[in-house]
Each structure stands twice: as structure tokens, then as C-alpha cells.
Amino acid sequence: xxxxxxxxxxxxxxxxxxxxxxxxxxIYNRFDFTPVSTTGGQYKKKIIFVNQNQVQINIWDxxxxxxxxxxxxxxxxxxxxxxxxxDVTRMExxxxxxxxxxxxxxxxxxxxVIVMVGNKIDAAExxxxxxxxxxxxxxxxxxxxxxxxxxxxxxCEIFNLIVEQVQIMQNPTEEVVSVKIQEQKDKKWFAxx
Amino acid sequence: xxxxxxxxxxxxxxxxxxxxxxxxxxxxxxxxxDPSIPVYKLRSIQIKQxxxxxxxxxxxxxxxxxxGVPDESRTRGDMWKYALSYLSPFKKxxxxxxxxxxxxxxxxVQCFLVDPLSDTENLSANIxxxxxxxxxxxxxxxxxxxNMNFYREINEEQALLEGDYNGLIPQVLxxxxxxxxxxxxxxxxxxxxxxxxxxQNELVSQLFMTLRRNDQNQNPFLVxxxxxxxxxxxMTTMRSLFDLADDASNHGxxxxxxxxxxxxxxxxxxxxxxxxxxxxxxxxFAVSWITSMFVQLLDGPNLERLWDVLICQLFLREKQLxxxxxxxxxxxxxxxxxxxxxxxxxxxxxxxxxxxxxxxIDAYVPIEDEEPGQNLLDYKRESWxxxxxxxxxxxxxxxxxxxxxxxxxxxxxxxxxxQEVEIEVMIRQxxxxxxxxxxxxxxxxxxxxxxxxxx
Numbered sequence: 053x054x055x056x057x058x059x060x061x062x063x064x065x066x067x068x069x070x071x072x073x074x075x076x077x078x079i080y081n082r083f084d085f086t087p088v089s090t091t092g093g094q095y096k097k098k099i100i101f102v103n104q105n106q107v108q109i110n111i112w113d114x115x116x117x118x119x120x121x122x123x124x125x126x127x128x129x130x131x132x133x134x135x136x137x138x139d140v141t142r143m144e145x146x147x148x149x150x151x152x153x154x155x156x157x158x159x160x161x162x163x164x165v166i167v168m169v170g171n172k173i174d175a176a177e178x179x180x181x182x183x184x185x186x187x188x189x190x191x192x193x194x195x196x197x198x199x200x201x202x203x204x205x206x207x208c209e210i211f212n213l214i215v216e217q218v219q220i221m222q223n224p225t226e227e228v229v230s231v232k233i234q235e236q237k238d239k240k241w242f243a244x245x
Numbered sequence: 246x247x248x249x250x251x252x253x254x255x256x257x258x259x260x261x262x263x264x265x266x267x268x269x270x271x272x273x274x275x276x277x278x279d280p281s282i283p284v285y286k287l288r289s290i291q292i293k294q295x296x297x298x299x300x301x302x303x304x305x306x307x308x309x310x311x312x313g314v315p316d317e318s319r320t321r322g323d324m325w326k327y328a329l330s331y332l333s334p335f336k337k338x339x340x341x342x343x344x345x346x347x348x349x350x351x352x353x354v355q356c357f358l359v360d361p362l363s364d365t366e367n368l369s370a371n372i373x374x375x376x377x378x379x380x381x382x383x384x385x386x387x388x389x390x391x392n393m394n395f396y397r398e399i400n401e402e403q404a405l406l407e408g409d410y411n412g413l414i415p416q417v418l419x420x421x422x423x424x425x426x427x428x429x430x431x432x433x434x435x436x437x438x439x440x441x442x443x444x445q446n447e448l449v450s451q452l453f454m455t456l457r458r459n460d461q462n463q464n465p466f467l468v469x470x471x472x473x474x475x476x477x478x479x480m481t482t483m484r485s486l487f488d489l490a491d492d493a494s495n496h497g498x499x500x501x502x503x504x505x506x507x508x509x510x511x512x513x514x515x516x517x518x519x520x521x522x523x524x525x526x527x528x529x530f531a532v533s534w535i536t537s538m539f540v541q542l543l544d545g546p547n548l549e550r551l552w553d554v555l556i557c558q559l560f561l562r563e564k565q566l567x568x569x570x571x572x573x574x575x576x577x578x579x580x581x582x583x584x585x586x587x588x589x590x591x592x593x594x595x596x597x598x599x600x601x602x603x604x605x606i607d608a609y610v611p612i613e614d615e616e617p618g619q620n621l622l623d624y625k626r627e628s629w630x631x632x633x634x635x636x637x638x639x640x641x642x643x644x645x646x647x648x649x650x651x652x653x654x655x656x657x658x659x660x661x662x663x664q665e666v667e668i669e670v671m672i673r674q675x676x677x678x679x680x681x682x683x684x685x686x687x688x689x690x691x692x693x694x695x696x697x698x699x700x
Contacts, residue, residue, distance in 0.1 A: 067443070068384050088541055089385050091444045092532025095654050117381075117443045119489050122499070126528055 059218050060110045061211075062128035064152060065137035066145040067116035070171040073201035074137060075111045078211060083202055090115045093127050102215055109211065125159050132221070133165040133214040138180070140170040140198070146180045146188075153192050165217040166194040169210055174200040289318035296320060301327055301334040303560075310557035313550050313669070321549060322459035325452075326471065328560035329478040343471075350470035353432045362411045372413050378434045378441060379427075383414045385446040386423050386430075392544065395454050396422055422457070425469045426450060429476060437480070442487040444536035449476050451540050455549055482559050482625050486536055496626035501535060502528040505634050511685050512678070513638065516645050523653060530657045531637050538633070542640075542660065547668040551636070554672055558632045635678040639671050 063071040072090055077083060079098045094113040099106060112127040114120070128134050136152055138145040149168065156166060168189050170180060182198065189196035195213060199206040292314065295305050306327045314321040326332045333342050361371040390396045397420065409417045418424045426449055434441035453472045460468050485491035485498070492499045505527040510517040520526070533541055538555055539548065643662040645653060662671075 067381065088388055089443045089446070090533070091536050091541075093529055095529065095658050097655060115443065119442045119487065120532070122489070122492060123528060123532060126526065130524075 057106065058108050058110065059133060059215065060112065060131045061133045061135060061214060062112040062114060062124075062131035063135045063137060064114050064124055064128055064156070065116055065135075066139070066148050069116065069137045069139040069142075069145050070201050071116065071135075071137050072113055074135070074169070074171060074199065074207060074210075075113050077201045077204055077207045079111070081204065083204075089117075091120060092123060100211075100215075107215060109215075121155075125155075128156060128160050128164075130161060131164055132161065132218050133167065134160060135210060135214075136166060136168050136194070137171050138168070139172050140178050140180045140185075141172055141175045143179050146170075146185070149188065150192075153194065163221055165214060165221060167210060167213060168192075168194050168196045170196075170198040171201060173198050173205065174203045285315040285317065288312070289315045289320075292318050292320050292324070296323060299336045301332075301336075303334070306560065307557055310553045310560075313553050313672075316546060316549075319459050319461070321553070322456040322471075324553075325455065325556050326475060328556045329475045330560065331471065331474050331478055346474050347467055347470040350432075350473050353436070353473075354428060357432050357435050358410065358413075358428065362413065368411065372411065375413055379410075379414050379431055382427060382430045382434065382441055382446070383416070383418070385443055386418065386426055389423075389426070389446045390450045390454070390540070390544075393454065395457075396420060396426075396450065421465065422453065425465065425472075426453060429453070429469060429473045432473065433476065433480075437484075439484065439488040439490070442536075444533075445476075445480075445487060447537035447540040448479065451538075451548065451552065452476055452479070455552070479556075479559060482629055485626055496630075498532065498536070499528070501630055501634070502526070502531055504630075505531055505637055508634060508682050508685070509638060509641065512681055513642060516641060519645065519653060525654055525657075527637070527641075529654070534637055534640075535630070535633060539636075543663055543668075547663060550668050551672065554675075555633060558629045631682060632675065632679055635682060636671070636675040638678050639675045643671075 063075055065071055067089075072094070073083060075094075075096055079096050090113060092115055096111045096113065097108060098111070099108050101107070112131065114124040114127050134156055136149060136156070138149055140146075153166065156164070168185065170182075170185055185198075186196055195217070197206060197210050197213065199210060201207060292309055295301075295309070298305075306324065309324055310328055314324050323332065327334070331346075333339050361375065362368065364371060409415075414427065418427060426446070429449055430441055430446065433445075449472065452475055453468070456472050456475070457465065457468050480487070485494060485496040486501065488497075491497040494500065506517075509520070509527065539551060543551060640660050640662055641657065643666060644656050644660045647662070648656040
């Protein structure tokens, strides 16, 4: 596995749940209203500072449509963290999570940190409830967060959690200080490429 | 002994392999007698004259497309239609055939969209059934080429004209052009087993935009019908890239990226070392290039120019194909066979040409235990993509040479080379790479085989 200085994160999930939007929000802190559909995969990276240490986050953004699932494997196979995205306004994307978790457990890294993320919580017509999702997360023993790429709510927290958990995974004996990624506005700390 | 054919696929290896014979008269940037006439104007005139001919020579189509269709001639749409074998090469038959195809398309619209939606008794049941196809298509259409004004959504009043197909689609498409794309893709997904796949939206959008821009009749519905059939024909050859079931074949998407890996390792070993070091495989960036034929990387005139060449690759001359498989035919016979059952012509496995094709396939080693295609359609599917791979290699080469080692994967995602290098230059270089690719294959296994045969 890569060292905690260099974390590989893969974004997976059904089509049009907002995988690309989450990564764009995290990296550029902006929202594209008309992104293009991802075919194959996209690579993005960002250098962040965690407790004065430089950490490079490599994000692999995958295509959601069934036809490209065989290829998504390439991306999440060696990832140390996987963000599994579903859309809180569409039940079928939530129901597919079981399939995804099965795939990730079978083909991904055994120690990978899996975070289930319900996207689009800003939308009014919510279908998947928080309790429902929390229950699934507990059953499957994965982490669970809700976020909105549109408003930017909680997106940074997902990555806080990932950096923290990857550190725990890699140095189980060391005491991990709680992770706080520096605020996005602070240009001094936040180098973007 | 059967004469050796100097085909662009199988040149004798001892001769220098020029990949494609370009007719010098049609070559752009060639000095001409009268310097007062710009070259593109001269070529426009030539092309317009050529389109008037009673019989459309395949070599004319090929030469025109490889050298590029000048934008101002407004013939690009027609040339693409010929290259995709949508327009008949015989002038006499052209109008009748066109009318027939357009009528068929109108029937499809009737069967798949108008009738089910007007059937009031079963309306809601019909819509639930049809929605599985429509929702995904609409989602992708709303993010297709949105940087183009052509596909931008327009104001509310005009939008009311289009409607939401009685609730078939989740939201109103506020652009007539988007509605046309929806009908094309929806009917396509109903008629074909593998259904709609992402990437197809990009292809149709570019095809429709070009056909519409170069249309003389200004009738959007006829353009839509033409676009549907052109797309259908494109997919006949390209289908395997979009069909999951074809991943285990020599012409599938996985095999294509493996081939690209193979060629980079052989032709650009330095780049390949870099890839291995950084754990990069071409599948990580080239998939979107290949499935959308570079639509997501390029746009405008550059893209259309590149598509001229790519579509020309989809159009392998039937005669060349037949010769490749050892048939020798006259023109009339050729056209007849081409129309009726060209794809079902079987190849004799002991044939010299089949053997040479097998040598090439063996050299790629994409999928184990997979024999090369035994009929012409398979052959076409295997070979058309070679130029696209060559172009990928050109893009990769520029990007790698420019960027620092660290940044390589990042810059491959958003290559900036198109802003720096003329597309014309890159297209020429890709042809050089293509002949390098062929030389590589021939050099490895094929040459020994041919040496034996020639002696």
C-alpha cells in the first residue's frame, strides 16, 4: 500500500450520482453545472496539508455505466480508499450499493477504507433516509457520510475521514492526532495543481 | 500463383511501407500553377465536380477524406455519407434509396414514439416500459457538448413546442437539436440488443451537428433521418467498442487498449518504461478517447478534420477487402456483393491472406485462443481502429515529451497538445506511426512468412 503521504482514492457508484462533481468540488472548490459524462476514468490530484505535513491525494474518478464496470476495476484495484457514491434522491442507486460493496470486497484491496456517501442532500425530494443508509453502513461495516457537491456541504469531511482512516490503517500502533484539512480559502496552506 | 496486391493493408515488407497512396493532385499545400487561387478553393471545386459523377469512385472518397474536406465547400456531410456507405455510389439510384431510408426512419419514429404515446389506454404502462431506455439517454444528452451553442437549451417559449413526450422523459428538452438526438438514440437503443451506451451520445452529437451544418435543404427532419442511418452504419463497425459481450473478442474495447499498450511498448519503449514505472496503462486514459472518437478532447473544425480521416477508416473499400481475401472482381460485381452479403463472405482458413492476417493477430496477442475474424465484417472491425491507435500514440508522445515525469498521468487527462500543434501535422504524423505499426508487425512474424511465400 502507498504511504500516507500519497493516498490513492477511487470514486465509484452508479451513473449520474455525482462522482465527478464531488471530485471537482474537492479539488477546485467549484461546481460544474454541465459536466460531461465520464467514459473510462479520470485522474485528478491535489496536495493538501494535514497537521503541517504534505499529503498528496490522487483521485481516480470512474465511469458509472454498466458497460464500463469491467474497466473501473483498474482504478479501484490498488486504491487505499474508495468513495462509494449514491444519490439520495434515487432509490435504485442506493439499492445497488450492495452489489458495489460485493465487487469492491472481491476485487479491491482488502484493507481499503470504504466510505459510503449519499450525495445531493441539498435536493428537496429526498428518497433514501439517513437511518436506512446508516443501517446498511453498519451491516456492511463501512463508513458513512452525507454530502452535497452542489453546496459543498461536508465534502471536505469525507476527505478528512479518509486521511485519518488511512493513517490508522497504516500505522495501527501510533496514536493518530485528529485530522483537519486546512480550510480551502487559506491559499497559504492549500496548494492546488 | 495469385498476384500480390499492393494494398495498404499488405504491402510486401521489402518495399518501404507507405501506408496509403495519396493522389498527388488532391494533396493540400501542394504548389499549383496559378498562385492566385487558394488551394482549398481549388479542392472545393474538384470535390464538387467529383460529387456530380455518375459513379462515385471509392478512391475519390478515400483521397478526399484523407486530405480533408475544405469547410467552405459544404460537402463534408455528403462525403461522410458516402464513406459510411449510406449514399449509393450510383447517381441514378441515389434519390430513390434516400427517400426509402428516410421513410423507414419516419416509420420508426411512428412505431417507437408516436404510436405508443398516443395509445391512451395503455399509455402509462407503455411509458413505464419505455422509460428504462429514455432516462439514461436524457441524462447524458443534458451533458453533451454543452459548450456548443448548437446544443444549448433555449428560452422557455420555444421549449413548449417540444414537450416531454407525454412524460416519457423526466424533463423537457429545451432545444430542438437535443430532441432530435433523443429520437435517434432512443430508436437506436430499441432496435439494437446492446442498447444505449455512454459515448454514443458524443458520437451522434458530432455527426448530427456536422450533417446539419452542411445541409443544403435546410430540413432538420431529413437531416435527422440521415444522421440516424449514418450512425447505424458507423455502429456496424464500431459496435464491439460499446458492447460488453464483445470485450472477450479481438475487436472489443479491452483488446484495443491492449493493442495500444503493445504498440507503445514496441514503438516507444522509453514512454512505455515510464508507464510501467508509474503503473499506468493506456486503458486509464485512452478509453474515453477511443469510445468518443476524441469528441471530449477536441471541438470545432479540428475535430471535423480528424473525423474525416477516422470515418475514412470505417470505410474500407469493399474491393480492397475482397482482394485482401483473395477475391478478384469487377466493379459492378463488387458493388452488388457489397450490398447483398459482403459481411457473410467466409474466408478459407488455408488462404494466404487469412494466414497473414492471423500472423498480425498473433503479434498483438490480445486474447488467448481467439482466431482472427473469418468473415469480412470481423476483418473490418479488427482493422479500422489502427489509425485511431496511431493517433493516440501521437498525442501520448507529444504529452510525454513535454511534461515532467511526475505530471504525466495528469497531463494525459487533459492534453494541451491541440492548442500547440496544428491538427494537420498530427494527422500526418499519425499516418507515419501507422506505417511504423505495420512495419513492426510485419517485421516480427509476417516477414518470415512472406519470405517463404515469395520464394
